Amino acid sequence: MKLFYAPTSPFARKVRVTAHELQLGDRIDLVLVNPWSDAELRSLNPLAKVPTLVRDDGQVLFESALICEYLDHVAAGGLYPAPGEARWSALLRQGIADGISAAAGRLFADEHRPDNERSGSVMQRQAAAIEAGLDRLERDADTLSRELADIGAVSVACALGYLDFRWPDRAWRDGRIELARWFDVAGQRRSMVGTQHHLP
Known part of the structure:
Protein backbone atom coordinates (compact mmCIF):
# COMPACT_ATOMS: atom_id res chain seq x y z
CA MET A 1 0.00 0.00 0.00
CA ALA A 75 -5.64 -6.10 10.12
CA ALA A 76 -8.71 -8.26 10.85
CA GLY A 77 -9.95 -5.83 13.48
CA GLY A 78 -8.59 -4.02 16.46
CA LEU A 79 -9.75 -0.40 16.62
CA TYR A 80 -13.46 -0.67 15.80
CA PRO A 81 -15.69 -2.28 18.43
CA ALA A 82 -18.52 -4.55 17.35
CA PRO A 83 -21.87 -2.84 16.70
CA GLY A 84 -23.30 -1.59 19.95
CA GLU A 85 -22.75 1.21 22.44
CA ALA A 86 -18.94 0.90 22.50
CA ARG A 87 -18.81 1.32 18.72
CA TRP A 88 -21.18 4.27 18.64
CA SER A 89 -19.16 5.97 21.38
CA ALA A 90 -15.90 5.42 19.52
CA LEU A 91 -17.35 6.75 16.26
CA LEU A 92 -18.89 9.73 18.05
CA ARG A 93 -15.51 10.61 19.55
CA GLN A 94 -13.95 10.27 16.13
CA GLY A 95 -16.55 12.70 14.79
CA ILE A 96 -15.93 15.23 17.56
CA ALA A 97 -12.16 14.99 17.19
CA ASP A 98 -12.28 15.26 13.40
CA GLY A 99 -14.55 18.28 13.75
CA ILE A 100 -12.03 19.92 16.08
CA SER A 101 -9.21 19.19 13.64
CA ALA A 102 -11.17 20.56 10.68
CA ALA A 103 -12.15 23.72 12.58
CA ALA A 104 -8.57 24.21 13.75
CA GLY A 105 -7.26 23.84 10.21
CA ARG A 106 -9.72 26.40 8.87
CA LEU A 107 -9.01 28.80 11.72
CA PHE A 108 -5.26 28.50 11.20
CA ALA A 109 -5.68 29.21 7.47
CA ASP A 110 -7.90 32.23 8.16
CA GLU A 111 -5.45 33.66 10.67
CA HIS A 112 -2.77 33.69 7.97
CA ARG A 113 -4.88 35.45 5.35
CA PRO A 114 -4.72 39.23 4.82
CA ASP A 115 -7.14 41.13 7.03
CA ASN A 116 -9.40 42.01 4.11
CA GLU A 117 -9.84 38.31 3.23
CA ARG A 118 -10.80 37.16 6.71
CA SER A 119 -14.32 36.59 7.98
CA GLY A 120 -14.59 37.43 11.66
CA SER A 121 -17.85 35.51 12.03
CA VAL A 122 -16.40 32.39 10.40
CA MET A 123 -13.32 32.55 12.61
CA GLN A 124 -15.48 32.93 15.71
CA ARG A 125 -17.58 29.95 14.66
CA GLN A 126 -14.49 27.75 14.18
CA ALA A 127 -13.01 28.84 17.53
CA ALA A 128 -16.32 28.13 19.27
CA ALA A 129 -16.49 24.66 17.71
CA ILE A 130 -13.00 23.85 18.97
CA GLU A 131 -13.79 25.00 22.51
CA ALA A 132 -17.14 23.21 22.66
CA GLY A 133 -15.63 20.03 21.25
CA LEU A 134 -12.85 20.08 23.83
CA ASP A 135 -15.35 20.64 26.61
CA ARG A 136 -17.32 17.59 25.47
CA LEU A 137 -14.16 15.48 25.38
CA GLU A 138 -13.22 16.67 28.88
CA ARG A 139 -16.59 15.48 30.13
CA ASP A 140 -15.92 11.98 28.77
CA ALA A 141 -12.16 11.86 29.31
CA ASP A 142 -12.35 9.13 31.95
CA THR A 143 -13.73 6.72 29.32
CA LEU A 144 -10.99 7.31 26.75
CA SER A 145 -8.46 4.53 26.21
CA ARG A 146 -4.93 5.62 27.11
CA GLU A 147 -3.68 2.73 24.98
CA LEU A 148 -5.46 4.18 21.92
CA ALA A 149 -7.47 0.98 21.76
CA ASP A 150 -10.23 2.36 19.54
CA ILE A 151 -10.60 4.80 16.67
CA GLY A 152 -12.18 7.41 18.92
CA ALA A 153 -9.14 7.59 21.17
CA VAL A 154 -6.78 7.68 18.17
CA SER A 155 -8.75 10.56 16.67
CA VAL A 156 -8.81 12.53 19.92
CA ALA A 157 -5.06 12.13 20.42
CA CYS A 158 -4.38 13.38 16.90
CA ALA A 159 -6.70 16.37 17.31
CA LEU A 160 -5.00 17.42 20.54
CA GLY A 161 -1.58 16.93 18.98
CA TYR A 162 -2.64 19.18 16.12
CA LEU A 163 -3.68 21.94 18.52
CA ASP A 164 -0.29 21.71 20.23
CA PHE A 165 1.44 21.90 16.84
CA ARG A 166 -0.46 24.85 15.42
CA TRP A 167 -0.96 26.83 18.64
CA PRO A 168 1.64 25.83 21.24
CA ASP A 169 0.90 28.97 23.23
CA ARG A 170 -2.85 28.47 23.41
CA ALA A 171 -3.89 26.84 26.63
CA TRP A 172 -6.42 24.21 25.57
CA ARG A 173 -5.54 22.30 28.76
CA ASP A 174 -6.83 25.08 31.04
CA GLY A 175 -9.98 23.87 32.74
CA ARG A 176 -9.65 20.45 31.12
CA ILE A 177 -7.61 18.60 33.70
CA GLU A 178 -8.79 15.08 32.88
CA LEU A 179 -8.33 15.47 29.13
CA ALA A 180 -4.85 16.90 29.68
CA ARG A 181 -3.91 14.02 31.97
CA TRP A 182 -5.18 11.54 29.43
CA PHE A 183 -3.14 13.13 26.64
CA ASP A 184 -0.02 13.22 28.82
CA VAL A 185 -0.13 9.42 28.71
CA ALA A 186 -1.69 8.71 25.30
CA GLY A 187 0.57 11.23 23.60
CA GLN A 188 3.62 9.18 24.61
CA ARG A 189 2.52 6.11 22.68
CA ARG A 190 5.13 5.06 20.12
CA SER A 191 2.55 5.61 17.39
CA MET A 192 2.17 9.25 18.46
CA VAL A 193 5.85 9.98 19.05
CA GLY A 194 6.78 8.51 15.67
CA THR A 195 4.24 10.60 13.74
CA GLN A 196 4.69 14.03 15.30
CA HIS A 197 3.71 17.01 13.19
CA HIS A 198 6.47 19.05 11.60
CA LEU A 199 6.85 21.55 8.82
CA PRO A 200 7.93 20.00 5.50
Missing part, protein backbone atom coordinates in the same frame (compact mmCIF):
# COMPACT_ATOMS: atom_id res chain seq x y z
CA LYS A 2 1.04 3.57 -0.58
CA LEU A 3 -0.05 6.50 1.60
CA PHE A 4 0.18 10.06 0.34
CA TYR A 5 0.49 12.37 3.31
CA ALA A 6 1.64 15.77 4.57
CA PRO A 7 3.34 16.05 7.97
CA THR A 8 1.12 18.98 8.97
CA SER A 9 -2.18 17.15 8.43
CA PRO A 10 -3.99 15.82 11.52
CA PHE A 11 -6.01 13.50 9.28
CA ALA A 12 -2.93 12.00 7.68
CA ARG A 13 -1.47 11.57 11.14
CA LYS A 14 -4.60 9.76 12.26
CA VAL A 15 -4.11 7.22 9.46
CA ARG A 16 -0.43 6.79 10.31
CA VAL A 17 -1.19 6.29 14.01
CA THR A 18 -3.91 3.80 13.08
CA ALA A 19 -1.50 1.86 10.87
CA HIS A 20 1.07 1.78 13.66
CA GLU A 21 -1.42 0.64 16.30
CA LEU A 22 -2.62 -2.12 13.95
CA GLN A 23 0.97 -3.26 13.24
CA LEU A 24 0.62 -2.37 9.55
CA GLY A 25 3.36 0.25 9.32
CA ASP A 26 5.76 -1.98 7.42
CA ARG A 27 3.12 -2.66 4.76
CA ILE A 28 2.65 1.00 3.86
CA ASP A 29 5.01 3.13 1.78
CA LEU A 30 4.79 6.79 2.79
CA VAL A 31 4.79 9.42 0.04
CA LEU A 32 5.36 12.97 1.25
CA VAL A 33 3.45 15.47 -0.92
CA ASN A 34 2.38 19.07 -1.09
CA PRO A 35 -1.41 18.73 -1.52
CA TRP A 36 -1.60 22.16 -3.13
CA SER A 37 0.65 21.32 -6.05
CA ASP A 38 1.27 17.58 -6.39
CA ALA A 39 0.08 16.39 -9.81
CA GLU A 40 0.15 12.68 -8.93
CA LEU A 41 -2.05 13.26 -5.89
CA ARG A 42 -4.52 15.20 -8.04
CA SER A 43 -4.61 12.34 -10.55
CA LEU A 44 -5.47 9.87 -7.79
CA ASN A 45 -7.82 11.95 -5.67
CA PRO A 46 -10.13 14.50 -7.32
CA LEU A 47 -10.12 16.48 -4.08
CA ALA A 48 -6.28 16.60 -4.05
CA LYS A 49 -6.30 16.05 -0.29
CA VAL A 50 -4.30 14.00 2.16
CA PRO A 51 -4.47 11.33 3.30
CA THR A 52 -4.90 9.30 0.13
CA LEU A 53 -4.26 5.55 0.17
CA VAL A 54 -3.46 3.42 -2.87
CA ARG A 55 -4.36 -0.16 -2.04
CA ASP A 56 -2.29 -3.14 -3.15
CA ASP A 57 -4.84 -3.84 -5.88
CA GLY A 58 -4.50 -0.28 -7.20
CA GLN A 59 -7.81 1.00 -5.88
CA VAL A 60 -7.65 4.42 -4.25
CA LEU A 61 -9.25 5.45 -0.97
CA PHE A 62 -9.42 8.91 0.52
CA GLU A 63 -10.86 10.55 3.63
CA SER A 64 -9.25 9.49 6.89
CA ALA A 65 -12.31 7.80 8.40
CA LEU A 66 -12.63 5.48 5.40
CA ILE A 67 -8.91 4.72 5.24
CA CYS A 68 -8.75 3.92 8.96
CA GLU A 69 -11.69 1.56 8.72
CA TYR A 70 -10.13 -0.13 5.70
CA LEU A 71 -6.85 -0.61 7.56
CA ASP A 72 -8.76 -2.09 10.48
CA HIS A 73 -10.33 -4.54 8.01
CA VAL A 74 -6.90 -5.44 6.60
